[in-house]
Amino acid sequence: MACTSPRALHNVTALLLAALAATGALAGTVEHHEFPSATLDRPYAYEIYLPDDYAESELHYPVLYLLHGSGGSETDWVKKGDLVTTADRLIDEGAVPPAIVVMPGGRSWWIDGHNEAGETAFLEDLMPEVAARWRTLGTRDGRLIAGLSAGGYGATNLALSHPERFAAAAALSPASYVPTPPPTSSAHRHPAFLDAEGRFDQALWKARNYPPRLQEYLAQDRIVPFWVMSGDHDTFDIAWHAAALYQALRDHQPGQVEPDRVEFRVVDGDHEWSVWAEALPEAVTWLFGHVQGPRATD
Numbered sequence: 001m002a003c004t005s006p007r008a009l010h011n012v013t014a015l016l017l018a019a020l021a022a023t024g025a026l027a028g029t030v031e032h033h034e035f036p037s038a039t040l041d042r043p044y045a046y047e048i049y050l051p052d053d054y055a056e057s058e059l060h061y062p063v064l065y066l067l068h069g070s071g072g073s074e075t076d077w078v079k080k081g082d083l084v085t086t087a088d089r090l091i092d093e094g095a096v097p098p099a100i101v102v103m104p105g106g107r108s109w110w111i112d113g114h115n116e117a118g119e120t121a122f123l124e125d126l127m128p129e130v131a132a133r134w135r136t137l138g139t140r141d142g143r144l145i146a147g148l149s150a151g152g153y154g155a156t157n158l159a160l161s162h163p164e165r166f167a168a169a170a171a172l173s174p175a176s177y178v179p180t181p182p183p184t185s186s187a188h189r190h191p192a193f194l195d196a197e198g199r200f201d202q203a204l205w206k207a208r209n210y211p212p213r214l215q216e217y218l219a220q221d222r223i224v225p226f227w228v229m230s231g232d233h234d235t236f237d238i239a240w241h242a243a244a245l246y247q248a249l250r251d252h253q254p255g256q257v258e259p260d261r262v263e264f265r266v267v268d269g270d271h272e273w274s275v276w277a278e279a280l281p282e283a284v285t286w287l288f289g290h291v292q293g294p295r296a297t298d
Helices: 006-023 083-093 118-133 150-161 202-208 210-218 238-252 273-288
Strands: 029-037 042-050 063-067 100-104 143-148 168-172 226-231 262-267
Touching: 029 118, 042 083, 042 118, 063 150, 063 273, 083 100, 083 273, 100 118, 118 150, 143 150, 143 273, 150 168, 150 210, 168 273, 202 210, 210 238, 226 238, 226 273, 238 262, 262 273
Parallel strands: 063 100, 063 143, 143 168, 168 226, 226 262
Antiparallel strands: 029 042, 042 100
16 A cells, blocks of 8 residues: 655645635735835835735734744745645634734844844834734734744744743744854854854854843743744754753743643654644644634724
8 A cells, every 4th residue: 555645645735725725715815015114224024914804804813923034035934834825724624713924024033133133123113013004913912923943043032032022932943053053054154143254243143042031031920832843854953952942941831831831843854844834734723822813902
């Protein structure tokens, strides 16, 4: 008997769901938008997924901020990560509530780096823009953050530094290397971490990475549930670094109370889109278990 691999089944399922979407059975939409960012002094681009009832509804929706990796763009999760297919299916099945997904474009590994103040722009420009333009729930219990690779690094940093803003976080293959990125990591060549002489700034990496943020997070009372994963054959040994992040969080929130826990997954695969696309449904389902569904607001 022939054996079909899980990855092959995933591809077949994606094709079937795409066909269903074409018939109108699933009708979430994606739009591209830009707005002027005072922090960046340039347009800030993002893609936004809107659930199929958004235009007819007056409800306000939970929102997931979904970050791309190093060298990526705001279109990555739609073009490479099966975001629309996944969101349509999970909403259609009732696994997650109708929701908004914001996929911003960034050039900075989501930090205030040498090339631009990406973290400040995310917090002070993008989030207020989304809140003003779209009907999102404006409270912590309606807001989530996740990302892959450098985006997982960014999601981890933002959630630990601002636990008052996010109900839960997911880090897919997070490039949160301690104490330093491996020589093959793009961090060593990325403008965010290159000083005026073009050299990798280890001091900046240490200051912007999650350990100092974790210390501040542990010193306060609010808990952010975390979902962390990696491929077992990750080229950059992220399975090891992700396990260290998981353990540091697990010591603080070991899960005696289910909503507060941290989860860790190691799956078959490398540092690649097939891994992240396959992991996205579980990550999204878990994340949205920590927020309220759409509701009317005053």
